[in-house]
Amino acid sequence: MMPFDAVSAVLLIPAAAAILLAALPGYRITARINVLATLLTFLAAVSLTIERPPPGPYLLVDDLNNVFIVLTTFVGFTTSVFSATYISHELDIGRLTPTFLRFYHAMYQVLMFAMNLALVANNIGLMWVAIELATLTTVLMVGIYRTHEALEAAWKYFILGSVGIALALFGTILVYMAARPVIGEGLPAMVWTNLLVRAAAFDPALLNVAFVFLLLGYGTKVGLAPLHAWLPDAHAEGPTPISAVLSGLLLNVALYALLRFKMLLAANPNAVAPGPLMVTLGLISLIFASFMLYRRRDIKRMFAYSSIEHMGIITFAFGIGGPLANFAGLLHMTMHSLTKSAIFFAVGHIAQVKGTQKIADMGGLTETNPALGWGLVLGVVAIAGLPPVGIFMSEFLLVSSTFAREPWLAIPLVFGILLGLGALFLRLNTIAFGEPRGPSAKATASYLPMYSHLALVFGAGIYLPPAIVTWFQNVARLLG
Amino acid sequence: MRGLTFDVAHLLAGGLVLVSFMQLYQDRLYALLNVFALHALVLALSVAWQAYVQDAPHLYVTAAIALVFKAIVIPIVLHRIIVRLGIHREIEKVVGVGLTMLFGMGLVALSMVVMLRVTVDADPLAREDLAFALSVVLLGLLMMVTRRNAVSQVIGFMSIENGLVLAATGAKGMPLVVEISIAFSILIAFIVIGIFLFRIRERFDTVDIQALDRFRGERS
Numbered sequence: 001m002m003p004f005d006a007v008s009a010v011l012l013i014p015a016a017a018a019i020l021l022a023a024l025p026g027y028r029i030t031a032r033i034n035v036l037a038t039l040l041t042f043l044a045a046v047s048l049t050i051e052r053p054p055p056g057p058y059l060l061v062d063d064l065n066n067v068f069i070v071l072t073t074f075v076g077f078t079t080s081v082f083s084a085t086y087i088s089h090e091l092d093i094g095r096l097t098p099t100f101l102r103f104y105h106a107m108y109q110v111l112m113f114a115m116n117l118a119l120v121a122n123n124i125g126l127m128w129v130a131i132e133l134a135t136l137t138t139v140l141m142v143g144i145y146r147t148h149e150a151l152e153a154a155w156k157y158f159i160l161g162s163v164g165i166a167l168a169l170f171g172t173i174l175v176y177m178a179a180r181p182v183i184g185e186g187l188p189a190m191v192w193t194n195l196l197v198r199a200a201a202f203d204p205a206l207l208n209v210a211f212v213f214l215l216l217g218y219g220t221k222v223g224l225a226p227l228h229a230w231l232p233d234a235h236a237e238g239p240t241p242i243s244a245v246l247s248g249l250l251l252n253v254a255l256y257a258l259l260r261f262k263m264l265l266a267a268n269p270n271a272v273a274p275g276p277l278m279v280t281l282g283l284i285s286l287i288f289a290s291f292m293l294y295r296r297r298d299i300k301r302m303f304a305y306s307s308i309e310h311m312g313i314i315t316f317a318f319g320i321g322g323p324l325a326n327f328a329g330l331l332h333m334t335m336h337s338l339t340k341s342a343i344f345f346a347v348g349h350i351a352q353v354k355g356t357q358k359i360a361d362m363g364g365l366t367e368t369n370p371a372l373g374w375g376l377v378l379g380v381v382a383i384a385g386l387p388p389v390g391i392f393m394s395e396f397l398l399v400s401s402t403f404a405r406e407p408w409l410a411i412p413l414v415f416g417i418l419l420g421l422g423a424l425f426l427r428l429n430t431i432a433f434g435e436p437r438g439p440s441a442k443a444t445a446s447y448l449p450m451y452s453h454l455a456l457v458f459g460a461g462i463y464l465p466p467a468i469v470t471w472f473q474n475v476a477r478l479l480g
Numbered sequence: 481m482r483g484l485t486f487d488v489a490h491l492l493a494g495g496l497v498l499v500s501f502m503q504l505y506q507d508r509l510y511a512l513l514n515v516f517a518l519h520a521l522v523l524a525l526s527v528a529w530q531a532y533v534q535d536a537p538h539l540y541v542t543a544a545i546a547l548v549f550k551a552i553v554i555p556i557v558l559h560r561i562i563v564r565l566g567i568h569r570e571i572e573k574v575v576g577v578g579l580t581m582l583f584g585m586g587l588v589a590l591s592m593v594v595m596l597r598v599t600v601d602a603d604p605l606a607r608e609d610l611a612f613a614l615s616v617v618l619l620g621l622l623m624m625v626t627r628r629n630a631v632s633q634v635i636g637f638m639s640i641e642n643g644l645v646l647a648a649t650g651a652k653g654m655p656l657v658v659e660i661s662i663a664f665s666i667l668i669a670f671i672v673i674g675i676f677l678f679r680i681r682e683r684f685d686t687v688d689i690q691a692l693d694r695f696r697g698e699r700s
Contacts, residue, residue, distance in 0.1 A: 159637070173648050
């Protein structure tokens with residue numbers, strides 16, 4: 001491998017920035033360095049789409065993870081821009097001290113490093129370590145306000161996340177056990193590219209058991225329904241940039257791990273089909289979260305449940321499989337990341353203006369703070385999947401391909417989507433329109449990240465560039 | 481010789497399951513800590529034996545980590561935390577001992593049935609190890625579910641981790657075992673520091689403890 005190429009840049013820039021940010025005092029300069037580092041990482045990630053180094057024993061870039069890397073680094077970049085304004089306000093009102101801020105920025109970069117490492121890892125053990133690192137950093141960031149609720153949320157996340165991580169490791173060990181008789185002992189038996197090629201010869205029974213553990217383990221991190229308990233708390237109590245990164249990126253990274261193992265199982269003709277398991281978990285998450293949306297009183301918690309709902313839809317899509325459903329799942333994932341982080345950008349500033357996260361205490365935002373209020377309205381329109389937004393397109397594709405393949409499954413799918421839509425608009429009505437409630441000071445907000453995400457999502461609904469379509473189609477074929 | 485290596489490995493792995501059962505019925509935190517130290521000790525012996533049998537010197541590192549970190553350092557630190565927080569008398573279980581033990585037996589039977597059936601082709605040593613390891617993992621999960629106190633949950637988590645290390649060392653020639661056990665140790669160290677720094681006495685819904693934590697939060 002070359003000593004320095006784009007892949008190592010994607011990993012080394014955040015790592016170096018983390019060390020630098022931990023050493024530097026002064027929040028203005030650190031916030032800028034944070035933005036700069038994420039921008040550089042994003043540029044390196046984009047250059048990967050043009051030229052890729054060949055896969056090594058540890059690192060790999062192919063069509064599949066390239067989508068995830070570009071998305072992760074892009075949202076990481078825009079979130080860091082949002083975070084700079086958000087955090088300076090938190091500092092002004094004294095919720096954070098400069099020491100904690102230094103820690104926060106360093107952790108942000110460590111998180112970017114961990115997620116990128118998990119995505120480019122060509123080794124199932126390395127991938128596991130990276131996801132564990134990402135979990136640890138987010139736990140620390142969720143608890144950063146050190147209120148009772150934040151600590152509680154961090155602890156819950158910690159315990160559930162650790163159990164998930166432990167189960168995933170057991171699954172990883174079982175995959176190695178299945179690969180060892182075929183590939184031989186040592187490092188090669190943990191390398192993705194080797195595993196995929198030889199998967200047909202693995203012991204199917206062992207692979208089945210392994211997949212159950214992996215699905216439960218990484219599924220906890222995706223936030224699938226019976227294992228989702230940590231997710232709303234972690235979103236509601238941590239700083240909002242972290243909610244945006246959690247929803248927009250970390251859930252995707254865990255899902256990516258699941259997809260890789262799904263490909264492994266699909267490559268073995270005698271193993272159980274992973275699709276039905278994922279379809280079931282996805283549907284349960286979708287319908288459960290849609291019902292839960294109706295009873296939410298905290299705005300961040302509500303959008304956290306909406307993330308569970310959408311992760312359910314995406315898991316469902318990949319579970320159905322086939323070129324069309326995979327394409328829909330991939331598109332939905334991209335659009336959801338962009339939209340949900342835009343919503344959290346809006347929600348973060350709204351909560352700062354209102355001084356609370358309770359939905360009952362906010363109202364008439366489109367009158368008092370038009371830029372924020374309309375941003376939220378557009379975001380909710382996008383996330384609910386109204387035409388002509390990108391999410392409408394992906395949901396439409398998914399529903400139509402489900403109708404063609406398994407008509408009975410399309411009914412609960414459509415039911416869940418409509419249910420979630422109703423809940424979101426019900427709440428949006430109180431927040432954005434009607435009588436203004438609560439304080440309505442001018443917000444010192446950065447609108448650029450939010451509106452650029454929204455522009456992308458609305459733009460994608462109207463025109464999707466052919467280059468991206470072919471790229472996604474290739475990935476969909478790869479996923480099988 | 482072949483018979484002896486197998487028997488010793490079998491004995492140690494089986495011992496780990498037995499100690500897991502012992503953890504389930506402890507109702508004092510000090511006693512639980514001692515049993516956990518024993519758990520880590522048995523694990524260290526088992527890993528060391530695997531290192532000897534497989535002729536894999538790097539596994540001695542894992543064994544040493546298990547011995548020093550988990551059998552000595554962590555129990556001592558947790559002991560001091562318990563003293564500081566004054567919670568040594570607390571006995572809180574969600575489910576009674578008898579029922580928990582019955583569940584535990586069911587879980588062990590389940591893991592035997594699952595693992596022995598799917599690993600027919602694997603070599604017998606790895607096969608037994610994996611089945612025992614899954615039992616230890618499930619018993620650890622059971623313990624986390626049936627206890628409400630943060631310290632005993634951490635101990636439950638650490639025994640899950642011991643089970644995983646057993647599985648990883650049983651899988652012959654698995655790379656990254658040492659790295660993974662170090663990563664786990666860091667994770668556990670974080671949890672323990674977390675308990676200490678944030679003084680999480682109990683999870684969920686106890687009113688006066690909430691008040692206490694608020695008070696401490698203001699002071700620090």
